Amino acid sequence: MKDTPYIRVGTAYYKLVHAPTIAGHFNEVLVHWNMETIKQDHGKDHLSKVPKFDGFTCIPSHIDFKQEFKGFYNTYSPLAKLPHEGKLEHSLIFLRHIFGKHYELGLDYLQLLYLRPIQVLPILCLVSKERSTGKSTFLKWLKVIFDNNLTYLTNDSFSSQFNADWANKLLICIDEVLFNKEEMTERIKYLSTTNINKLEAKGKDKREVEFFGKFILCSNNEDNFIKIDGNETRFWVIKVPSVKKEHTNFLNLLIAEIPAFLFYLQHREISTEHSTRMWFTPGQIKTRALEKLVQNNRNRVEKELASILLSVMEKFDLEAVDLCPIDALHVLNKTRVRTDLTQLRRLLKNDWKLTNQDNSNSYRKMVIWSDGDVHMADAKGRYFTVEKDFLTKNFDETMTE
Numbered sequence: 001m002k003d004t005p006y007i008r009v010g011t012a013y014y015k016l017v018h019a020p021t022i023a024g025h026f027n028e029v030l031v032h033w034n035m036e037t038i039k040q041d042h043g044k045d046h047l048s049k050v051p052k053f054d055g056f057t058c059i060p061s062h063i064d065f066k067q068e069f070k071g072f073y074n075t076y077s078p079l080a081k082l083p084h085e086g087k088l089e090h091s092l093i094f095l096r097h098i099f100g101k102h103y104e105l106g107l108d109y110l111q112l113l114y115l116r117p118i119q120v121l122p123i124l125c126l127v128s129k130e131r132s133t134g135k136s137t138f139l140k141w142l143k144v145i146f147d148n149n150l151t152y153l154t155n156d157s158f159s160s161q162f163n164a165d166w167a168n169k170l171l172i173c174i175d176e177v178l179f180n181k182e183e184m185t186e187r188i189k190y191l192s193t194t195n196i197n198k199l200e201a202k203g204k205d206k207r208e209v210e211f212f213g214k215f216i217l218c219s220n221n222e223d224n225f226i227k228i229d230g231n232e233t234r235f236w237v238i239k240v241p242s243v244k245k246e247h248t249n250f251l252n253l254l255i256a257e258i259p260a261f262l263f264y265l266q267h268r269e270i271s272t273e274h275s276t277r278m279w280f281t282p283g284q285i286k287t288r289a290l291e292k293l294v295q296n297n298r299n300r301v302e303k304e305l306a307s308i309l310l311s312v313m314e315k316f317d318l319e320a321v322d323l324c325p326i327d328a329l330h331v332l333n334k335t336r337v338r339t340d341l342t343q344l345r346r347l348l349k350n351d352w353k354l355t356n357q358d359n360s361n362s363y364r365k366m367v368i369w370s371d372g373d374v375h376m377a378d379a380k381g382r383y384f385t386v387e388k389d390f391l392t393k394n395f396d397e398t399m400t401e
Contacts, residue, residue: 006038008052009073013038027148028077058168060117060149060212063266075168077148079262086260090253098126098138098240104271105284111265112279113146117170118212122236122278122285123192125217127225127293130242135218139173141254142216145262146171159184164201169213177217179226182338188215188226192234193277222289223296227338234278236285237293302347304337306391312366312374313388322363322383324356334368354384 018026099106197211219225
């Protein structure tokens, strides 16, 4: 504790308190404090000893941290663990387990977090259906390293409009993530590359702040924990295998090596070049887990559309249905599946290998009313023709699994 735990920012007084945690650590928190209370506790002369600042700022740094910047109080938290040369018997083995073939990239990622905290980085997603993989241990280890600069969020707290508790954090970790809404995906994609965010607290006006947060998502759902398409380059999805032999004290062994690990990061030569705004190239962070996630997102649209088309054919005793991409979009919008015209055109032309009419011709299009009833209506357009035989061969079996 400093000589005086108080500071004055503008005309308001604060006290630096150390809030104990279940894990036995302490989080340094700024709490509003009354000037009269300080006088009562320490005498009125004590106010002259209180450090004074013009306002708050948040400038991340781990190597050359400064609490004060040109009269402003820096709310970024200095790291409790400092680098010190030592042995690394467990940390590198653990990271090789987490990142697998991307081990060197994983070290680069952590090195950039430590040495260049304002560098934009990809959204790291650790996924596995298996239990005892070490995903949670990885997050707990990072929490000890980056201390108050890392926060845990739930799906609900991330979707909340109030973000004052995480808008100035270096790492935002969401465990058991499930983003089943398009707007959630779009929000995290935007935040992963922007340097400005709107900070909003309950009962206070929004204000613009600099944003340097990086996201780490963990999920037991490998297939569709988030909605992304094949053109997405911001997600680094890694499937983490299960640990062969569990060690109940392993986290403590990792924590004991943190000073040596930080020393290693400080002196290690980074293996990749700064190639894109997110440092890594799309090819470097492309994984089979990402391809699987994209495939499942695409398949969901295909399966739903195929299911609807087969239902229409059965109801009206048809061997084929004509449709334009906009017809398919209107129909799918009545379901929980979200897509767009570009994806539907690509699906019909590239995936289903269909050819649309050269000119705008008359056809009968399917229409789903709000009550779920299906009708056929006259329309005109450059439609595609989907045959029942094609759907039953490619989709009928998968939809009845």
